[in-house]
Amino acid sequence: MAGARLARALGIGVAVVLAIAVLYPTISVIRTAFLVDGQFSTENIVSVFTDPATATMAWNTFVLTIGGAVLATVFGTGLAIITTLLPSGRLEQRLLQLAPLIPMTIPPLVGAVGWLLLLSPRAGWLNIALRTMTGDQSGVGPISVYSMPVVVWVMGLYVVPYVYTIMAASLSRLSTELLEGYQVCGCTAWGAVVRAIVGPLRPAFLAALALAVVHSLSQFAVPLILEQDVLTTHMQREVAFLGNYGRAAAIALPLFVIAIVFTLLQIRLTRSSNRYATVTGRGGGVRELSFGPVKDRILKGTAYAYMVVAGVLPIAAIIAVSLLRYWSASVDLDDISFANYVGVATNAVVQRGAFNSLWLAVVCALAATFVALLVTVLVERFGGPSSQLAYFFANLPLGIPLVLFGLAFLLAFIAPPIVLYGTIWILLLAYVVAFLPIAIRNVGPLFQQISGDLEEAALVSGASRPQALRKVTVPLIMPGLAASGALLFVLIFREFPMAAFISTPRTNVISMALLDFNETGRWPYVAVIAMFISLVSVIGIVTSNVIAGRFDLVRRTRRGSSAPVLPTLPQA
Numbered sequence: 001m002a003g004a005r006l007a008r009a010l011g012i013g014v015a016v017v018l019a020i021a022v023l024y025p026t027i028s029v030i031r032t033a034f035l036v037d038g039q040f041s042t043e044n045i046v047s048v049f050t051d052p053a054t055a056t057m058a059w060n061t062f063v064l065t066i067g068g069a070v071l072a073t074v075f076g077t078g079l080a081i082i083t084t085l086l087p088s089g090r091l092e093q094r095l096l097q098l099a100p101l102i103p104m105t106i107p108p109l110v111g112a113v114g115w116l117l118l119l120s121p122r123a124g125w126l127n128i129a130l131r132t133m134t135g136d137q138s139g140v141g142p143i144s145v146y147s148m149p150v151v152v153w154v155m156g157l158y159v160v161p162y163v164y165t166i167m168a169a170s171l172s173r174l175s176t177e178l179l180e181g182y183q184v185c186g187c188t189a190w191g192a193v194v195r196a197i198v199g200p201l202r203p204a205f206l207a208a209l210a211l212a213v214v215h216s217l218s219q220f221a222v223p224l225i226l227e228q229d230v231l232t233t234h235m236q237r238e239v240a241f242l243g244n245y246g247r248a249a250a251i252a253l254p255l256f257v258i259a260i261v262f263t264l265l266q267i268r269l270t271r272s273s274n275r276y277a278t279v280t281g282r283g284g285g286v287r288e289l290s291f292g293p294v295k296d297r298i299l300k301g302t303a304y305a306y307m308v309v310a311g312v313l314p315i316a317a318i319i320a321v322s323l324l325r326y327w328s329a330s331v332d333l334d335d336i337s338f339a340n341y342v343g344v345a346t347n348a349v350v351q352r353g354a355f356n357s358l359w360l361a362v363v364c365a366l367a368a369t370f371v372a373l374l375v376t377v378l379v380e381r382f383g384g385p386s387s388q389l390a391y392f393f394a395n396l397p398l399g400i401p402l403v404l405f406g407l408a409f410l411l412a413f414i415a416p417p418i419v420l421y422g423t424i425w426i427l428l429l430a431y432v433v434a435f436l437p438i439a440i441r442n443v444g445p446l447f448q449q450i451s452g453d454l455e456e457a458a459l460v461s462g463a464s465r466p467q468a469l470r471k472v473t474v475p476l477i478m479p480g481l482a483a484s485g486a487l488l489f490v491l492i493f494r495e496f497p498m499a500a501f502i503s504t505p506r507t508n509v510i511s512m513a514l515l516d517f518n519e520t521g522r523w524p525y526v527a528v529i530a531m532f533i534s535l536v537s538v539i540g541i542v543t544s545n546v547i548a549g550r551f552d553l554v555r556r557t558r559r560g561s562s563a564p565v566l567p568t569l570p571q572a
Contacts, residue, residue, distance in 0.1 A: 011378045011386030014371075018393035021433045025408035026400070029256070032411045033249035044246035045253075053229075054251075061230040063148060064155055064223065068216035071156030073209045075306065076100065076163025081193060082303045084171040086296055087288040099303045100164040102311035105538045107494045108158045109511055110530040112225035113518070114314020115154050117321050117527070119145035123328055125317055146227050155222050157310045159215045163208040170204035189291045207269035214262045217255065218401025220497040225518065231255060232403045236500055245411055252404050263399030315534065322527035340524040349505075350529065353513035356424065360509070361493035364431040365485045371432070372439035373481070376447045377469060391440070398437040405434045406501030413502075424507050427499065431492050438491070442484035446477040483547040490540030494533050 036043045048054055079100040088096060103111065118126040121144045130142055143150060174196055187195060197205050220232045231251050238248040290296055321327045325335040344350050375394045378387035397405065409430040413420035420426035474481075496511040503512050514529040 007378060007382035008384055008386050010374075011382070011384060011390050014375060014378065015386055015390040015393055018390060018396075018433075018436075021429065022393055022396050025405070025412035026256075028412035029249045029252055029404075029408050032245050033253055036246060044250040048247055048250040053234075057229045057231050057234050060148075060223075060228055061217070061232075064152055064219070064228065064230060065213060065216040067148075067152035068155035068159055068219065069209060069212035071152060072159035072163050072212045072216070073205075075156065076160045076208065076212070077167045077197070077205065078299075079160070079164050079303055079306065080167035080171050082299050084168055085193065085289040086299060087290055088300070092300075096300065096303050097168075099307040099310075100168075101161055102307050103158045104161050105541055106158075106311060106314060106534055107221070107496070107511075107537060108155075108219065109221040109225065109494070109496045109514065110318070110534050111158055111310075111314050112154060112222045113514070113526055113530050114318050115150070116145050116225060117317040117327070117523070118313060119143050119150060121145070125320070126313070148228075151223060151226050151228050154226065155216055155219050158219075158222070159212050160310070162211050162215055166204055166208040166211065167201075170201050174201065189289055193289070203269045207266045210262045210266035210269060214259050214266065214399075214401070217259060217262075218403055218497075220403040220500070224500075224515075232401075232497075235403070235407055239407065239410065239501060245414075248407060249411060252407050256400065256404055259401050259404070260399040315531075318527045318530050318534075321523055322531055324524055327523040327527075340528050344525055344528040344532075347513075347525075349508060349516065350510070350513045353508045353510040354532070356427075356507060357493050357510040360424070360427055360431060361489045364428055364435065364492045365488035367428075367432045368436050368439040368488055369443065369481055369485045371436060372443040372484075373447075373474075375440060376444050380444075380447050381469070394440050395437045397434055400434075401497070402434055402495070403497035403500075405430060406498035409498070410501045421502065422504050422506065426502050427507060427509070430498050430502060431495065434498065435488055435491060439484060439488060442487070443477075443481065446480035446484075447473070479547050483544045486540050486544035486547065490537050490544070493536055493540070 033044050034040055034042065083093070083096045083100065086096075106114070116124075118124050121127065121140050124143075124145060127141060127143055130136070131138070134142070136142065145151075178196060178200065218232065220236070222228075223230045224233050224236070232255070235248045235251050238244045238251070291299065322340055323336045323338070325337070325339070371394070375387075375390050378384075379391045400408075409426055410421065412418070413426050420429065494511060495509070496515075499509045499512050500515070503509055510529065510533060514526055514533070517523075517525040517529065
């Protein structure tokens with residue numbers, strides 16, 4: 001009884017703290033949008049929506065959002081089909097499954113820099129290669145990285161993993177009997193897959209499309225680096241260059257609404273997809289499905305080509321530029337050196353940014369994992385309204401894009417009663433709150449897999465509930481917690497959209513150091529920092545997957561499941 005009362009009180013306390021941390025910044029955006037000189041007014045709203053420039057930026061946002069979402073949905077679904085259905089050896093299957101997740105190792109900020117180096121109208125190396133092959137002597141083009149189709153392409157590439165994770169998980173649960181039934185009725189292999197996607201897998205497909213829309217809508221780094229006027233970049237300009245917080249808040253309001261609506265739609269569709277259970281006792285799990293030897297090779301070649309385009313080309317361009325004294329259309333071998341790496345390593349701004357990013361990544365990953373574990377314990381082992389309320393507020397930031405979170409925390413803590421702007425604490429608080437839903441979604445399933453009987457046995461042996469959790473449950477899920485913490489470390493270390501609003505020269509982070517050099521045109525330094533961010537990302541993601549894979553291997557051995565290991569992905 002005492003333990004239940006303590007859990008109820010703890011649940012109330014956690015719910016209140018999380019409610020304040022999430023709702024106070026959100027309310028600050030609404031308040032700022034409708035307050036002018038301390039009085040309620042629609043001036044900011046009217047000013048934004050009657051500005052002709054807003055219509056142009058809204059149209060650009062719409063085109064980039066829909067274009068990126070459609071492209072990501074096509075690529076993500078196609079790659080899911082290739083990795084889950086095509087017959088392949090064990091090593092080849094692992095390589096194919098790696099292809100869709102390549103963009104995870106390259107943050108959108110770094111990817112945009114890579115494509116800028118490849119497709120800059122004059123000095124872009126891919127453009128130079130194309131001009132050489134075609135004999136074009138104009139010195140410009142033929143492709144511009146600043147054109148709308150190219151920006152849609154780059155945005156779509158970095159939304160593909162979100163679609164892939166949903167569709168691969170859904171296809172891996174598809175019944176062999178269902179596909180065989182379609183083929184018995186006269187469908188080709190392609191027809192069977194299409195019927196499955198538009199039939200029992202339709203909710204999952206629509207959920208993936210809705211998620212792609214949310215992440216495309218909230219993209220910030222790609223349009224900023226590739227100089228596209230969209231609503232998110234306009235928000236940043238209103239704050240950073242004009243100090244017009246009211247207009248920035250007014251721009252953010254419709255983005256908040258659209259993002260939350262599509263997130264709720266995606267959640268509802270995902271839950272609906274659970275009603276279409278296709279895994280049965282007989283033939284559970286989908287078998288390999290061949291589309292024909294030639295078509296299979298073409299599809300696999302497409303996956304490998306995607307890996308090259310999404311990962312190898314941008315990183316190769318970044319590595320090459322990082323070794324040059326100057327980025328130009330012509331390369332002199334005498335200019336190749338590691339001088340840029342030395343210059344970046346000894347730069348005070350970069351040193352401060354790297355230290356702040358590493359410190360924040362470690363502390364915030366630990367804090368988010370701890371809070372997620374606490375909330376999960378309250379929900380799974382104690383229950384009650386207070387625990388459910390804490391769980392609700394912990395997951396509430398899931399539908400809020402990071403760029404909007406950055407603006408919200410800026411408006412909430414730049415003025416009394418609570419002033420955190422200009423300190424590292426605003427970044428720490430924002431990161432923990434924003435990435436807490438990812439920690440919850442990683443920790444929750446781990447905790448649910450541990451039977452309560454083990455804790456009951458410890459209680460019967462004389463242990464208290466906290467002791468049972470600490471000595472029985474937590475050690476069993478520790479590998480999963482470590483994997484989740486490693487992934488959170490990577491996501492926080494390379495975070496950019498929030499930092500663009502709430503970091504200052506004193507609280508600079510590594511992504512902002514990259515942006516500073518980008519704005520001054522010091523491309524070799526930009527490339528070096530991009531390499532550093534990518535290297536940390538790769539190490540962290542590989543570490544997370546190795547730990548999670550070993551932990552999942554134990555669970556798969558016990559359950560006999562063959563479902564692929566897919567990481568929980570972040571917001572854009």
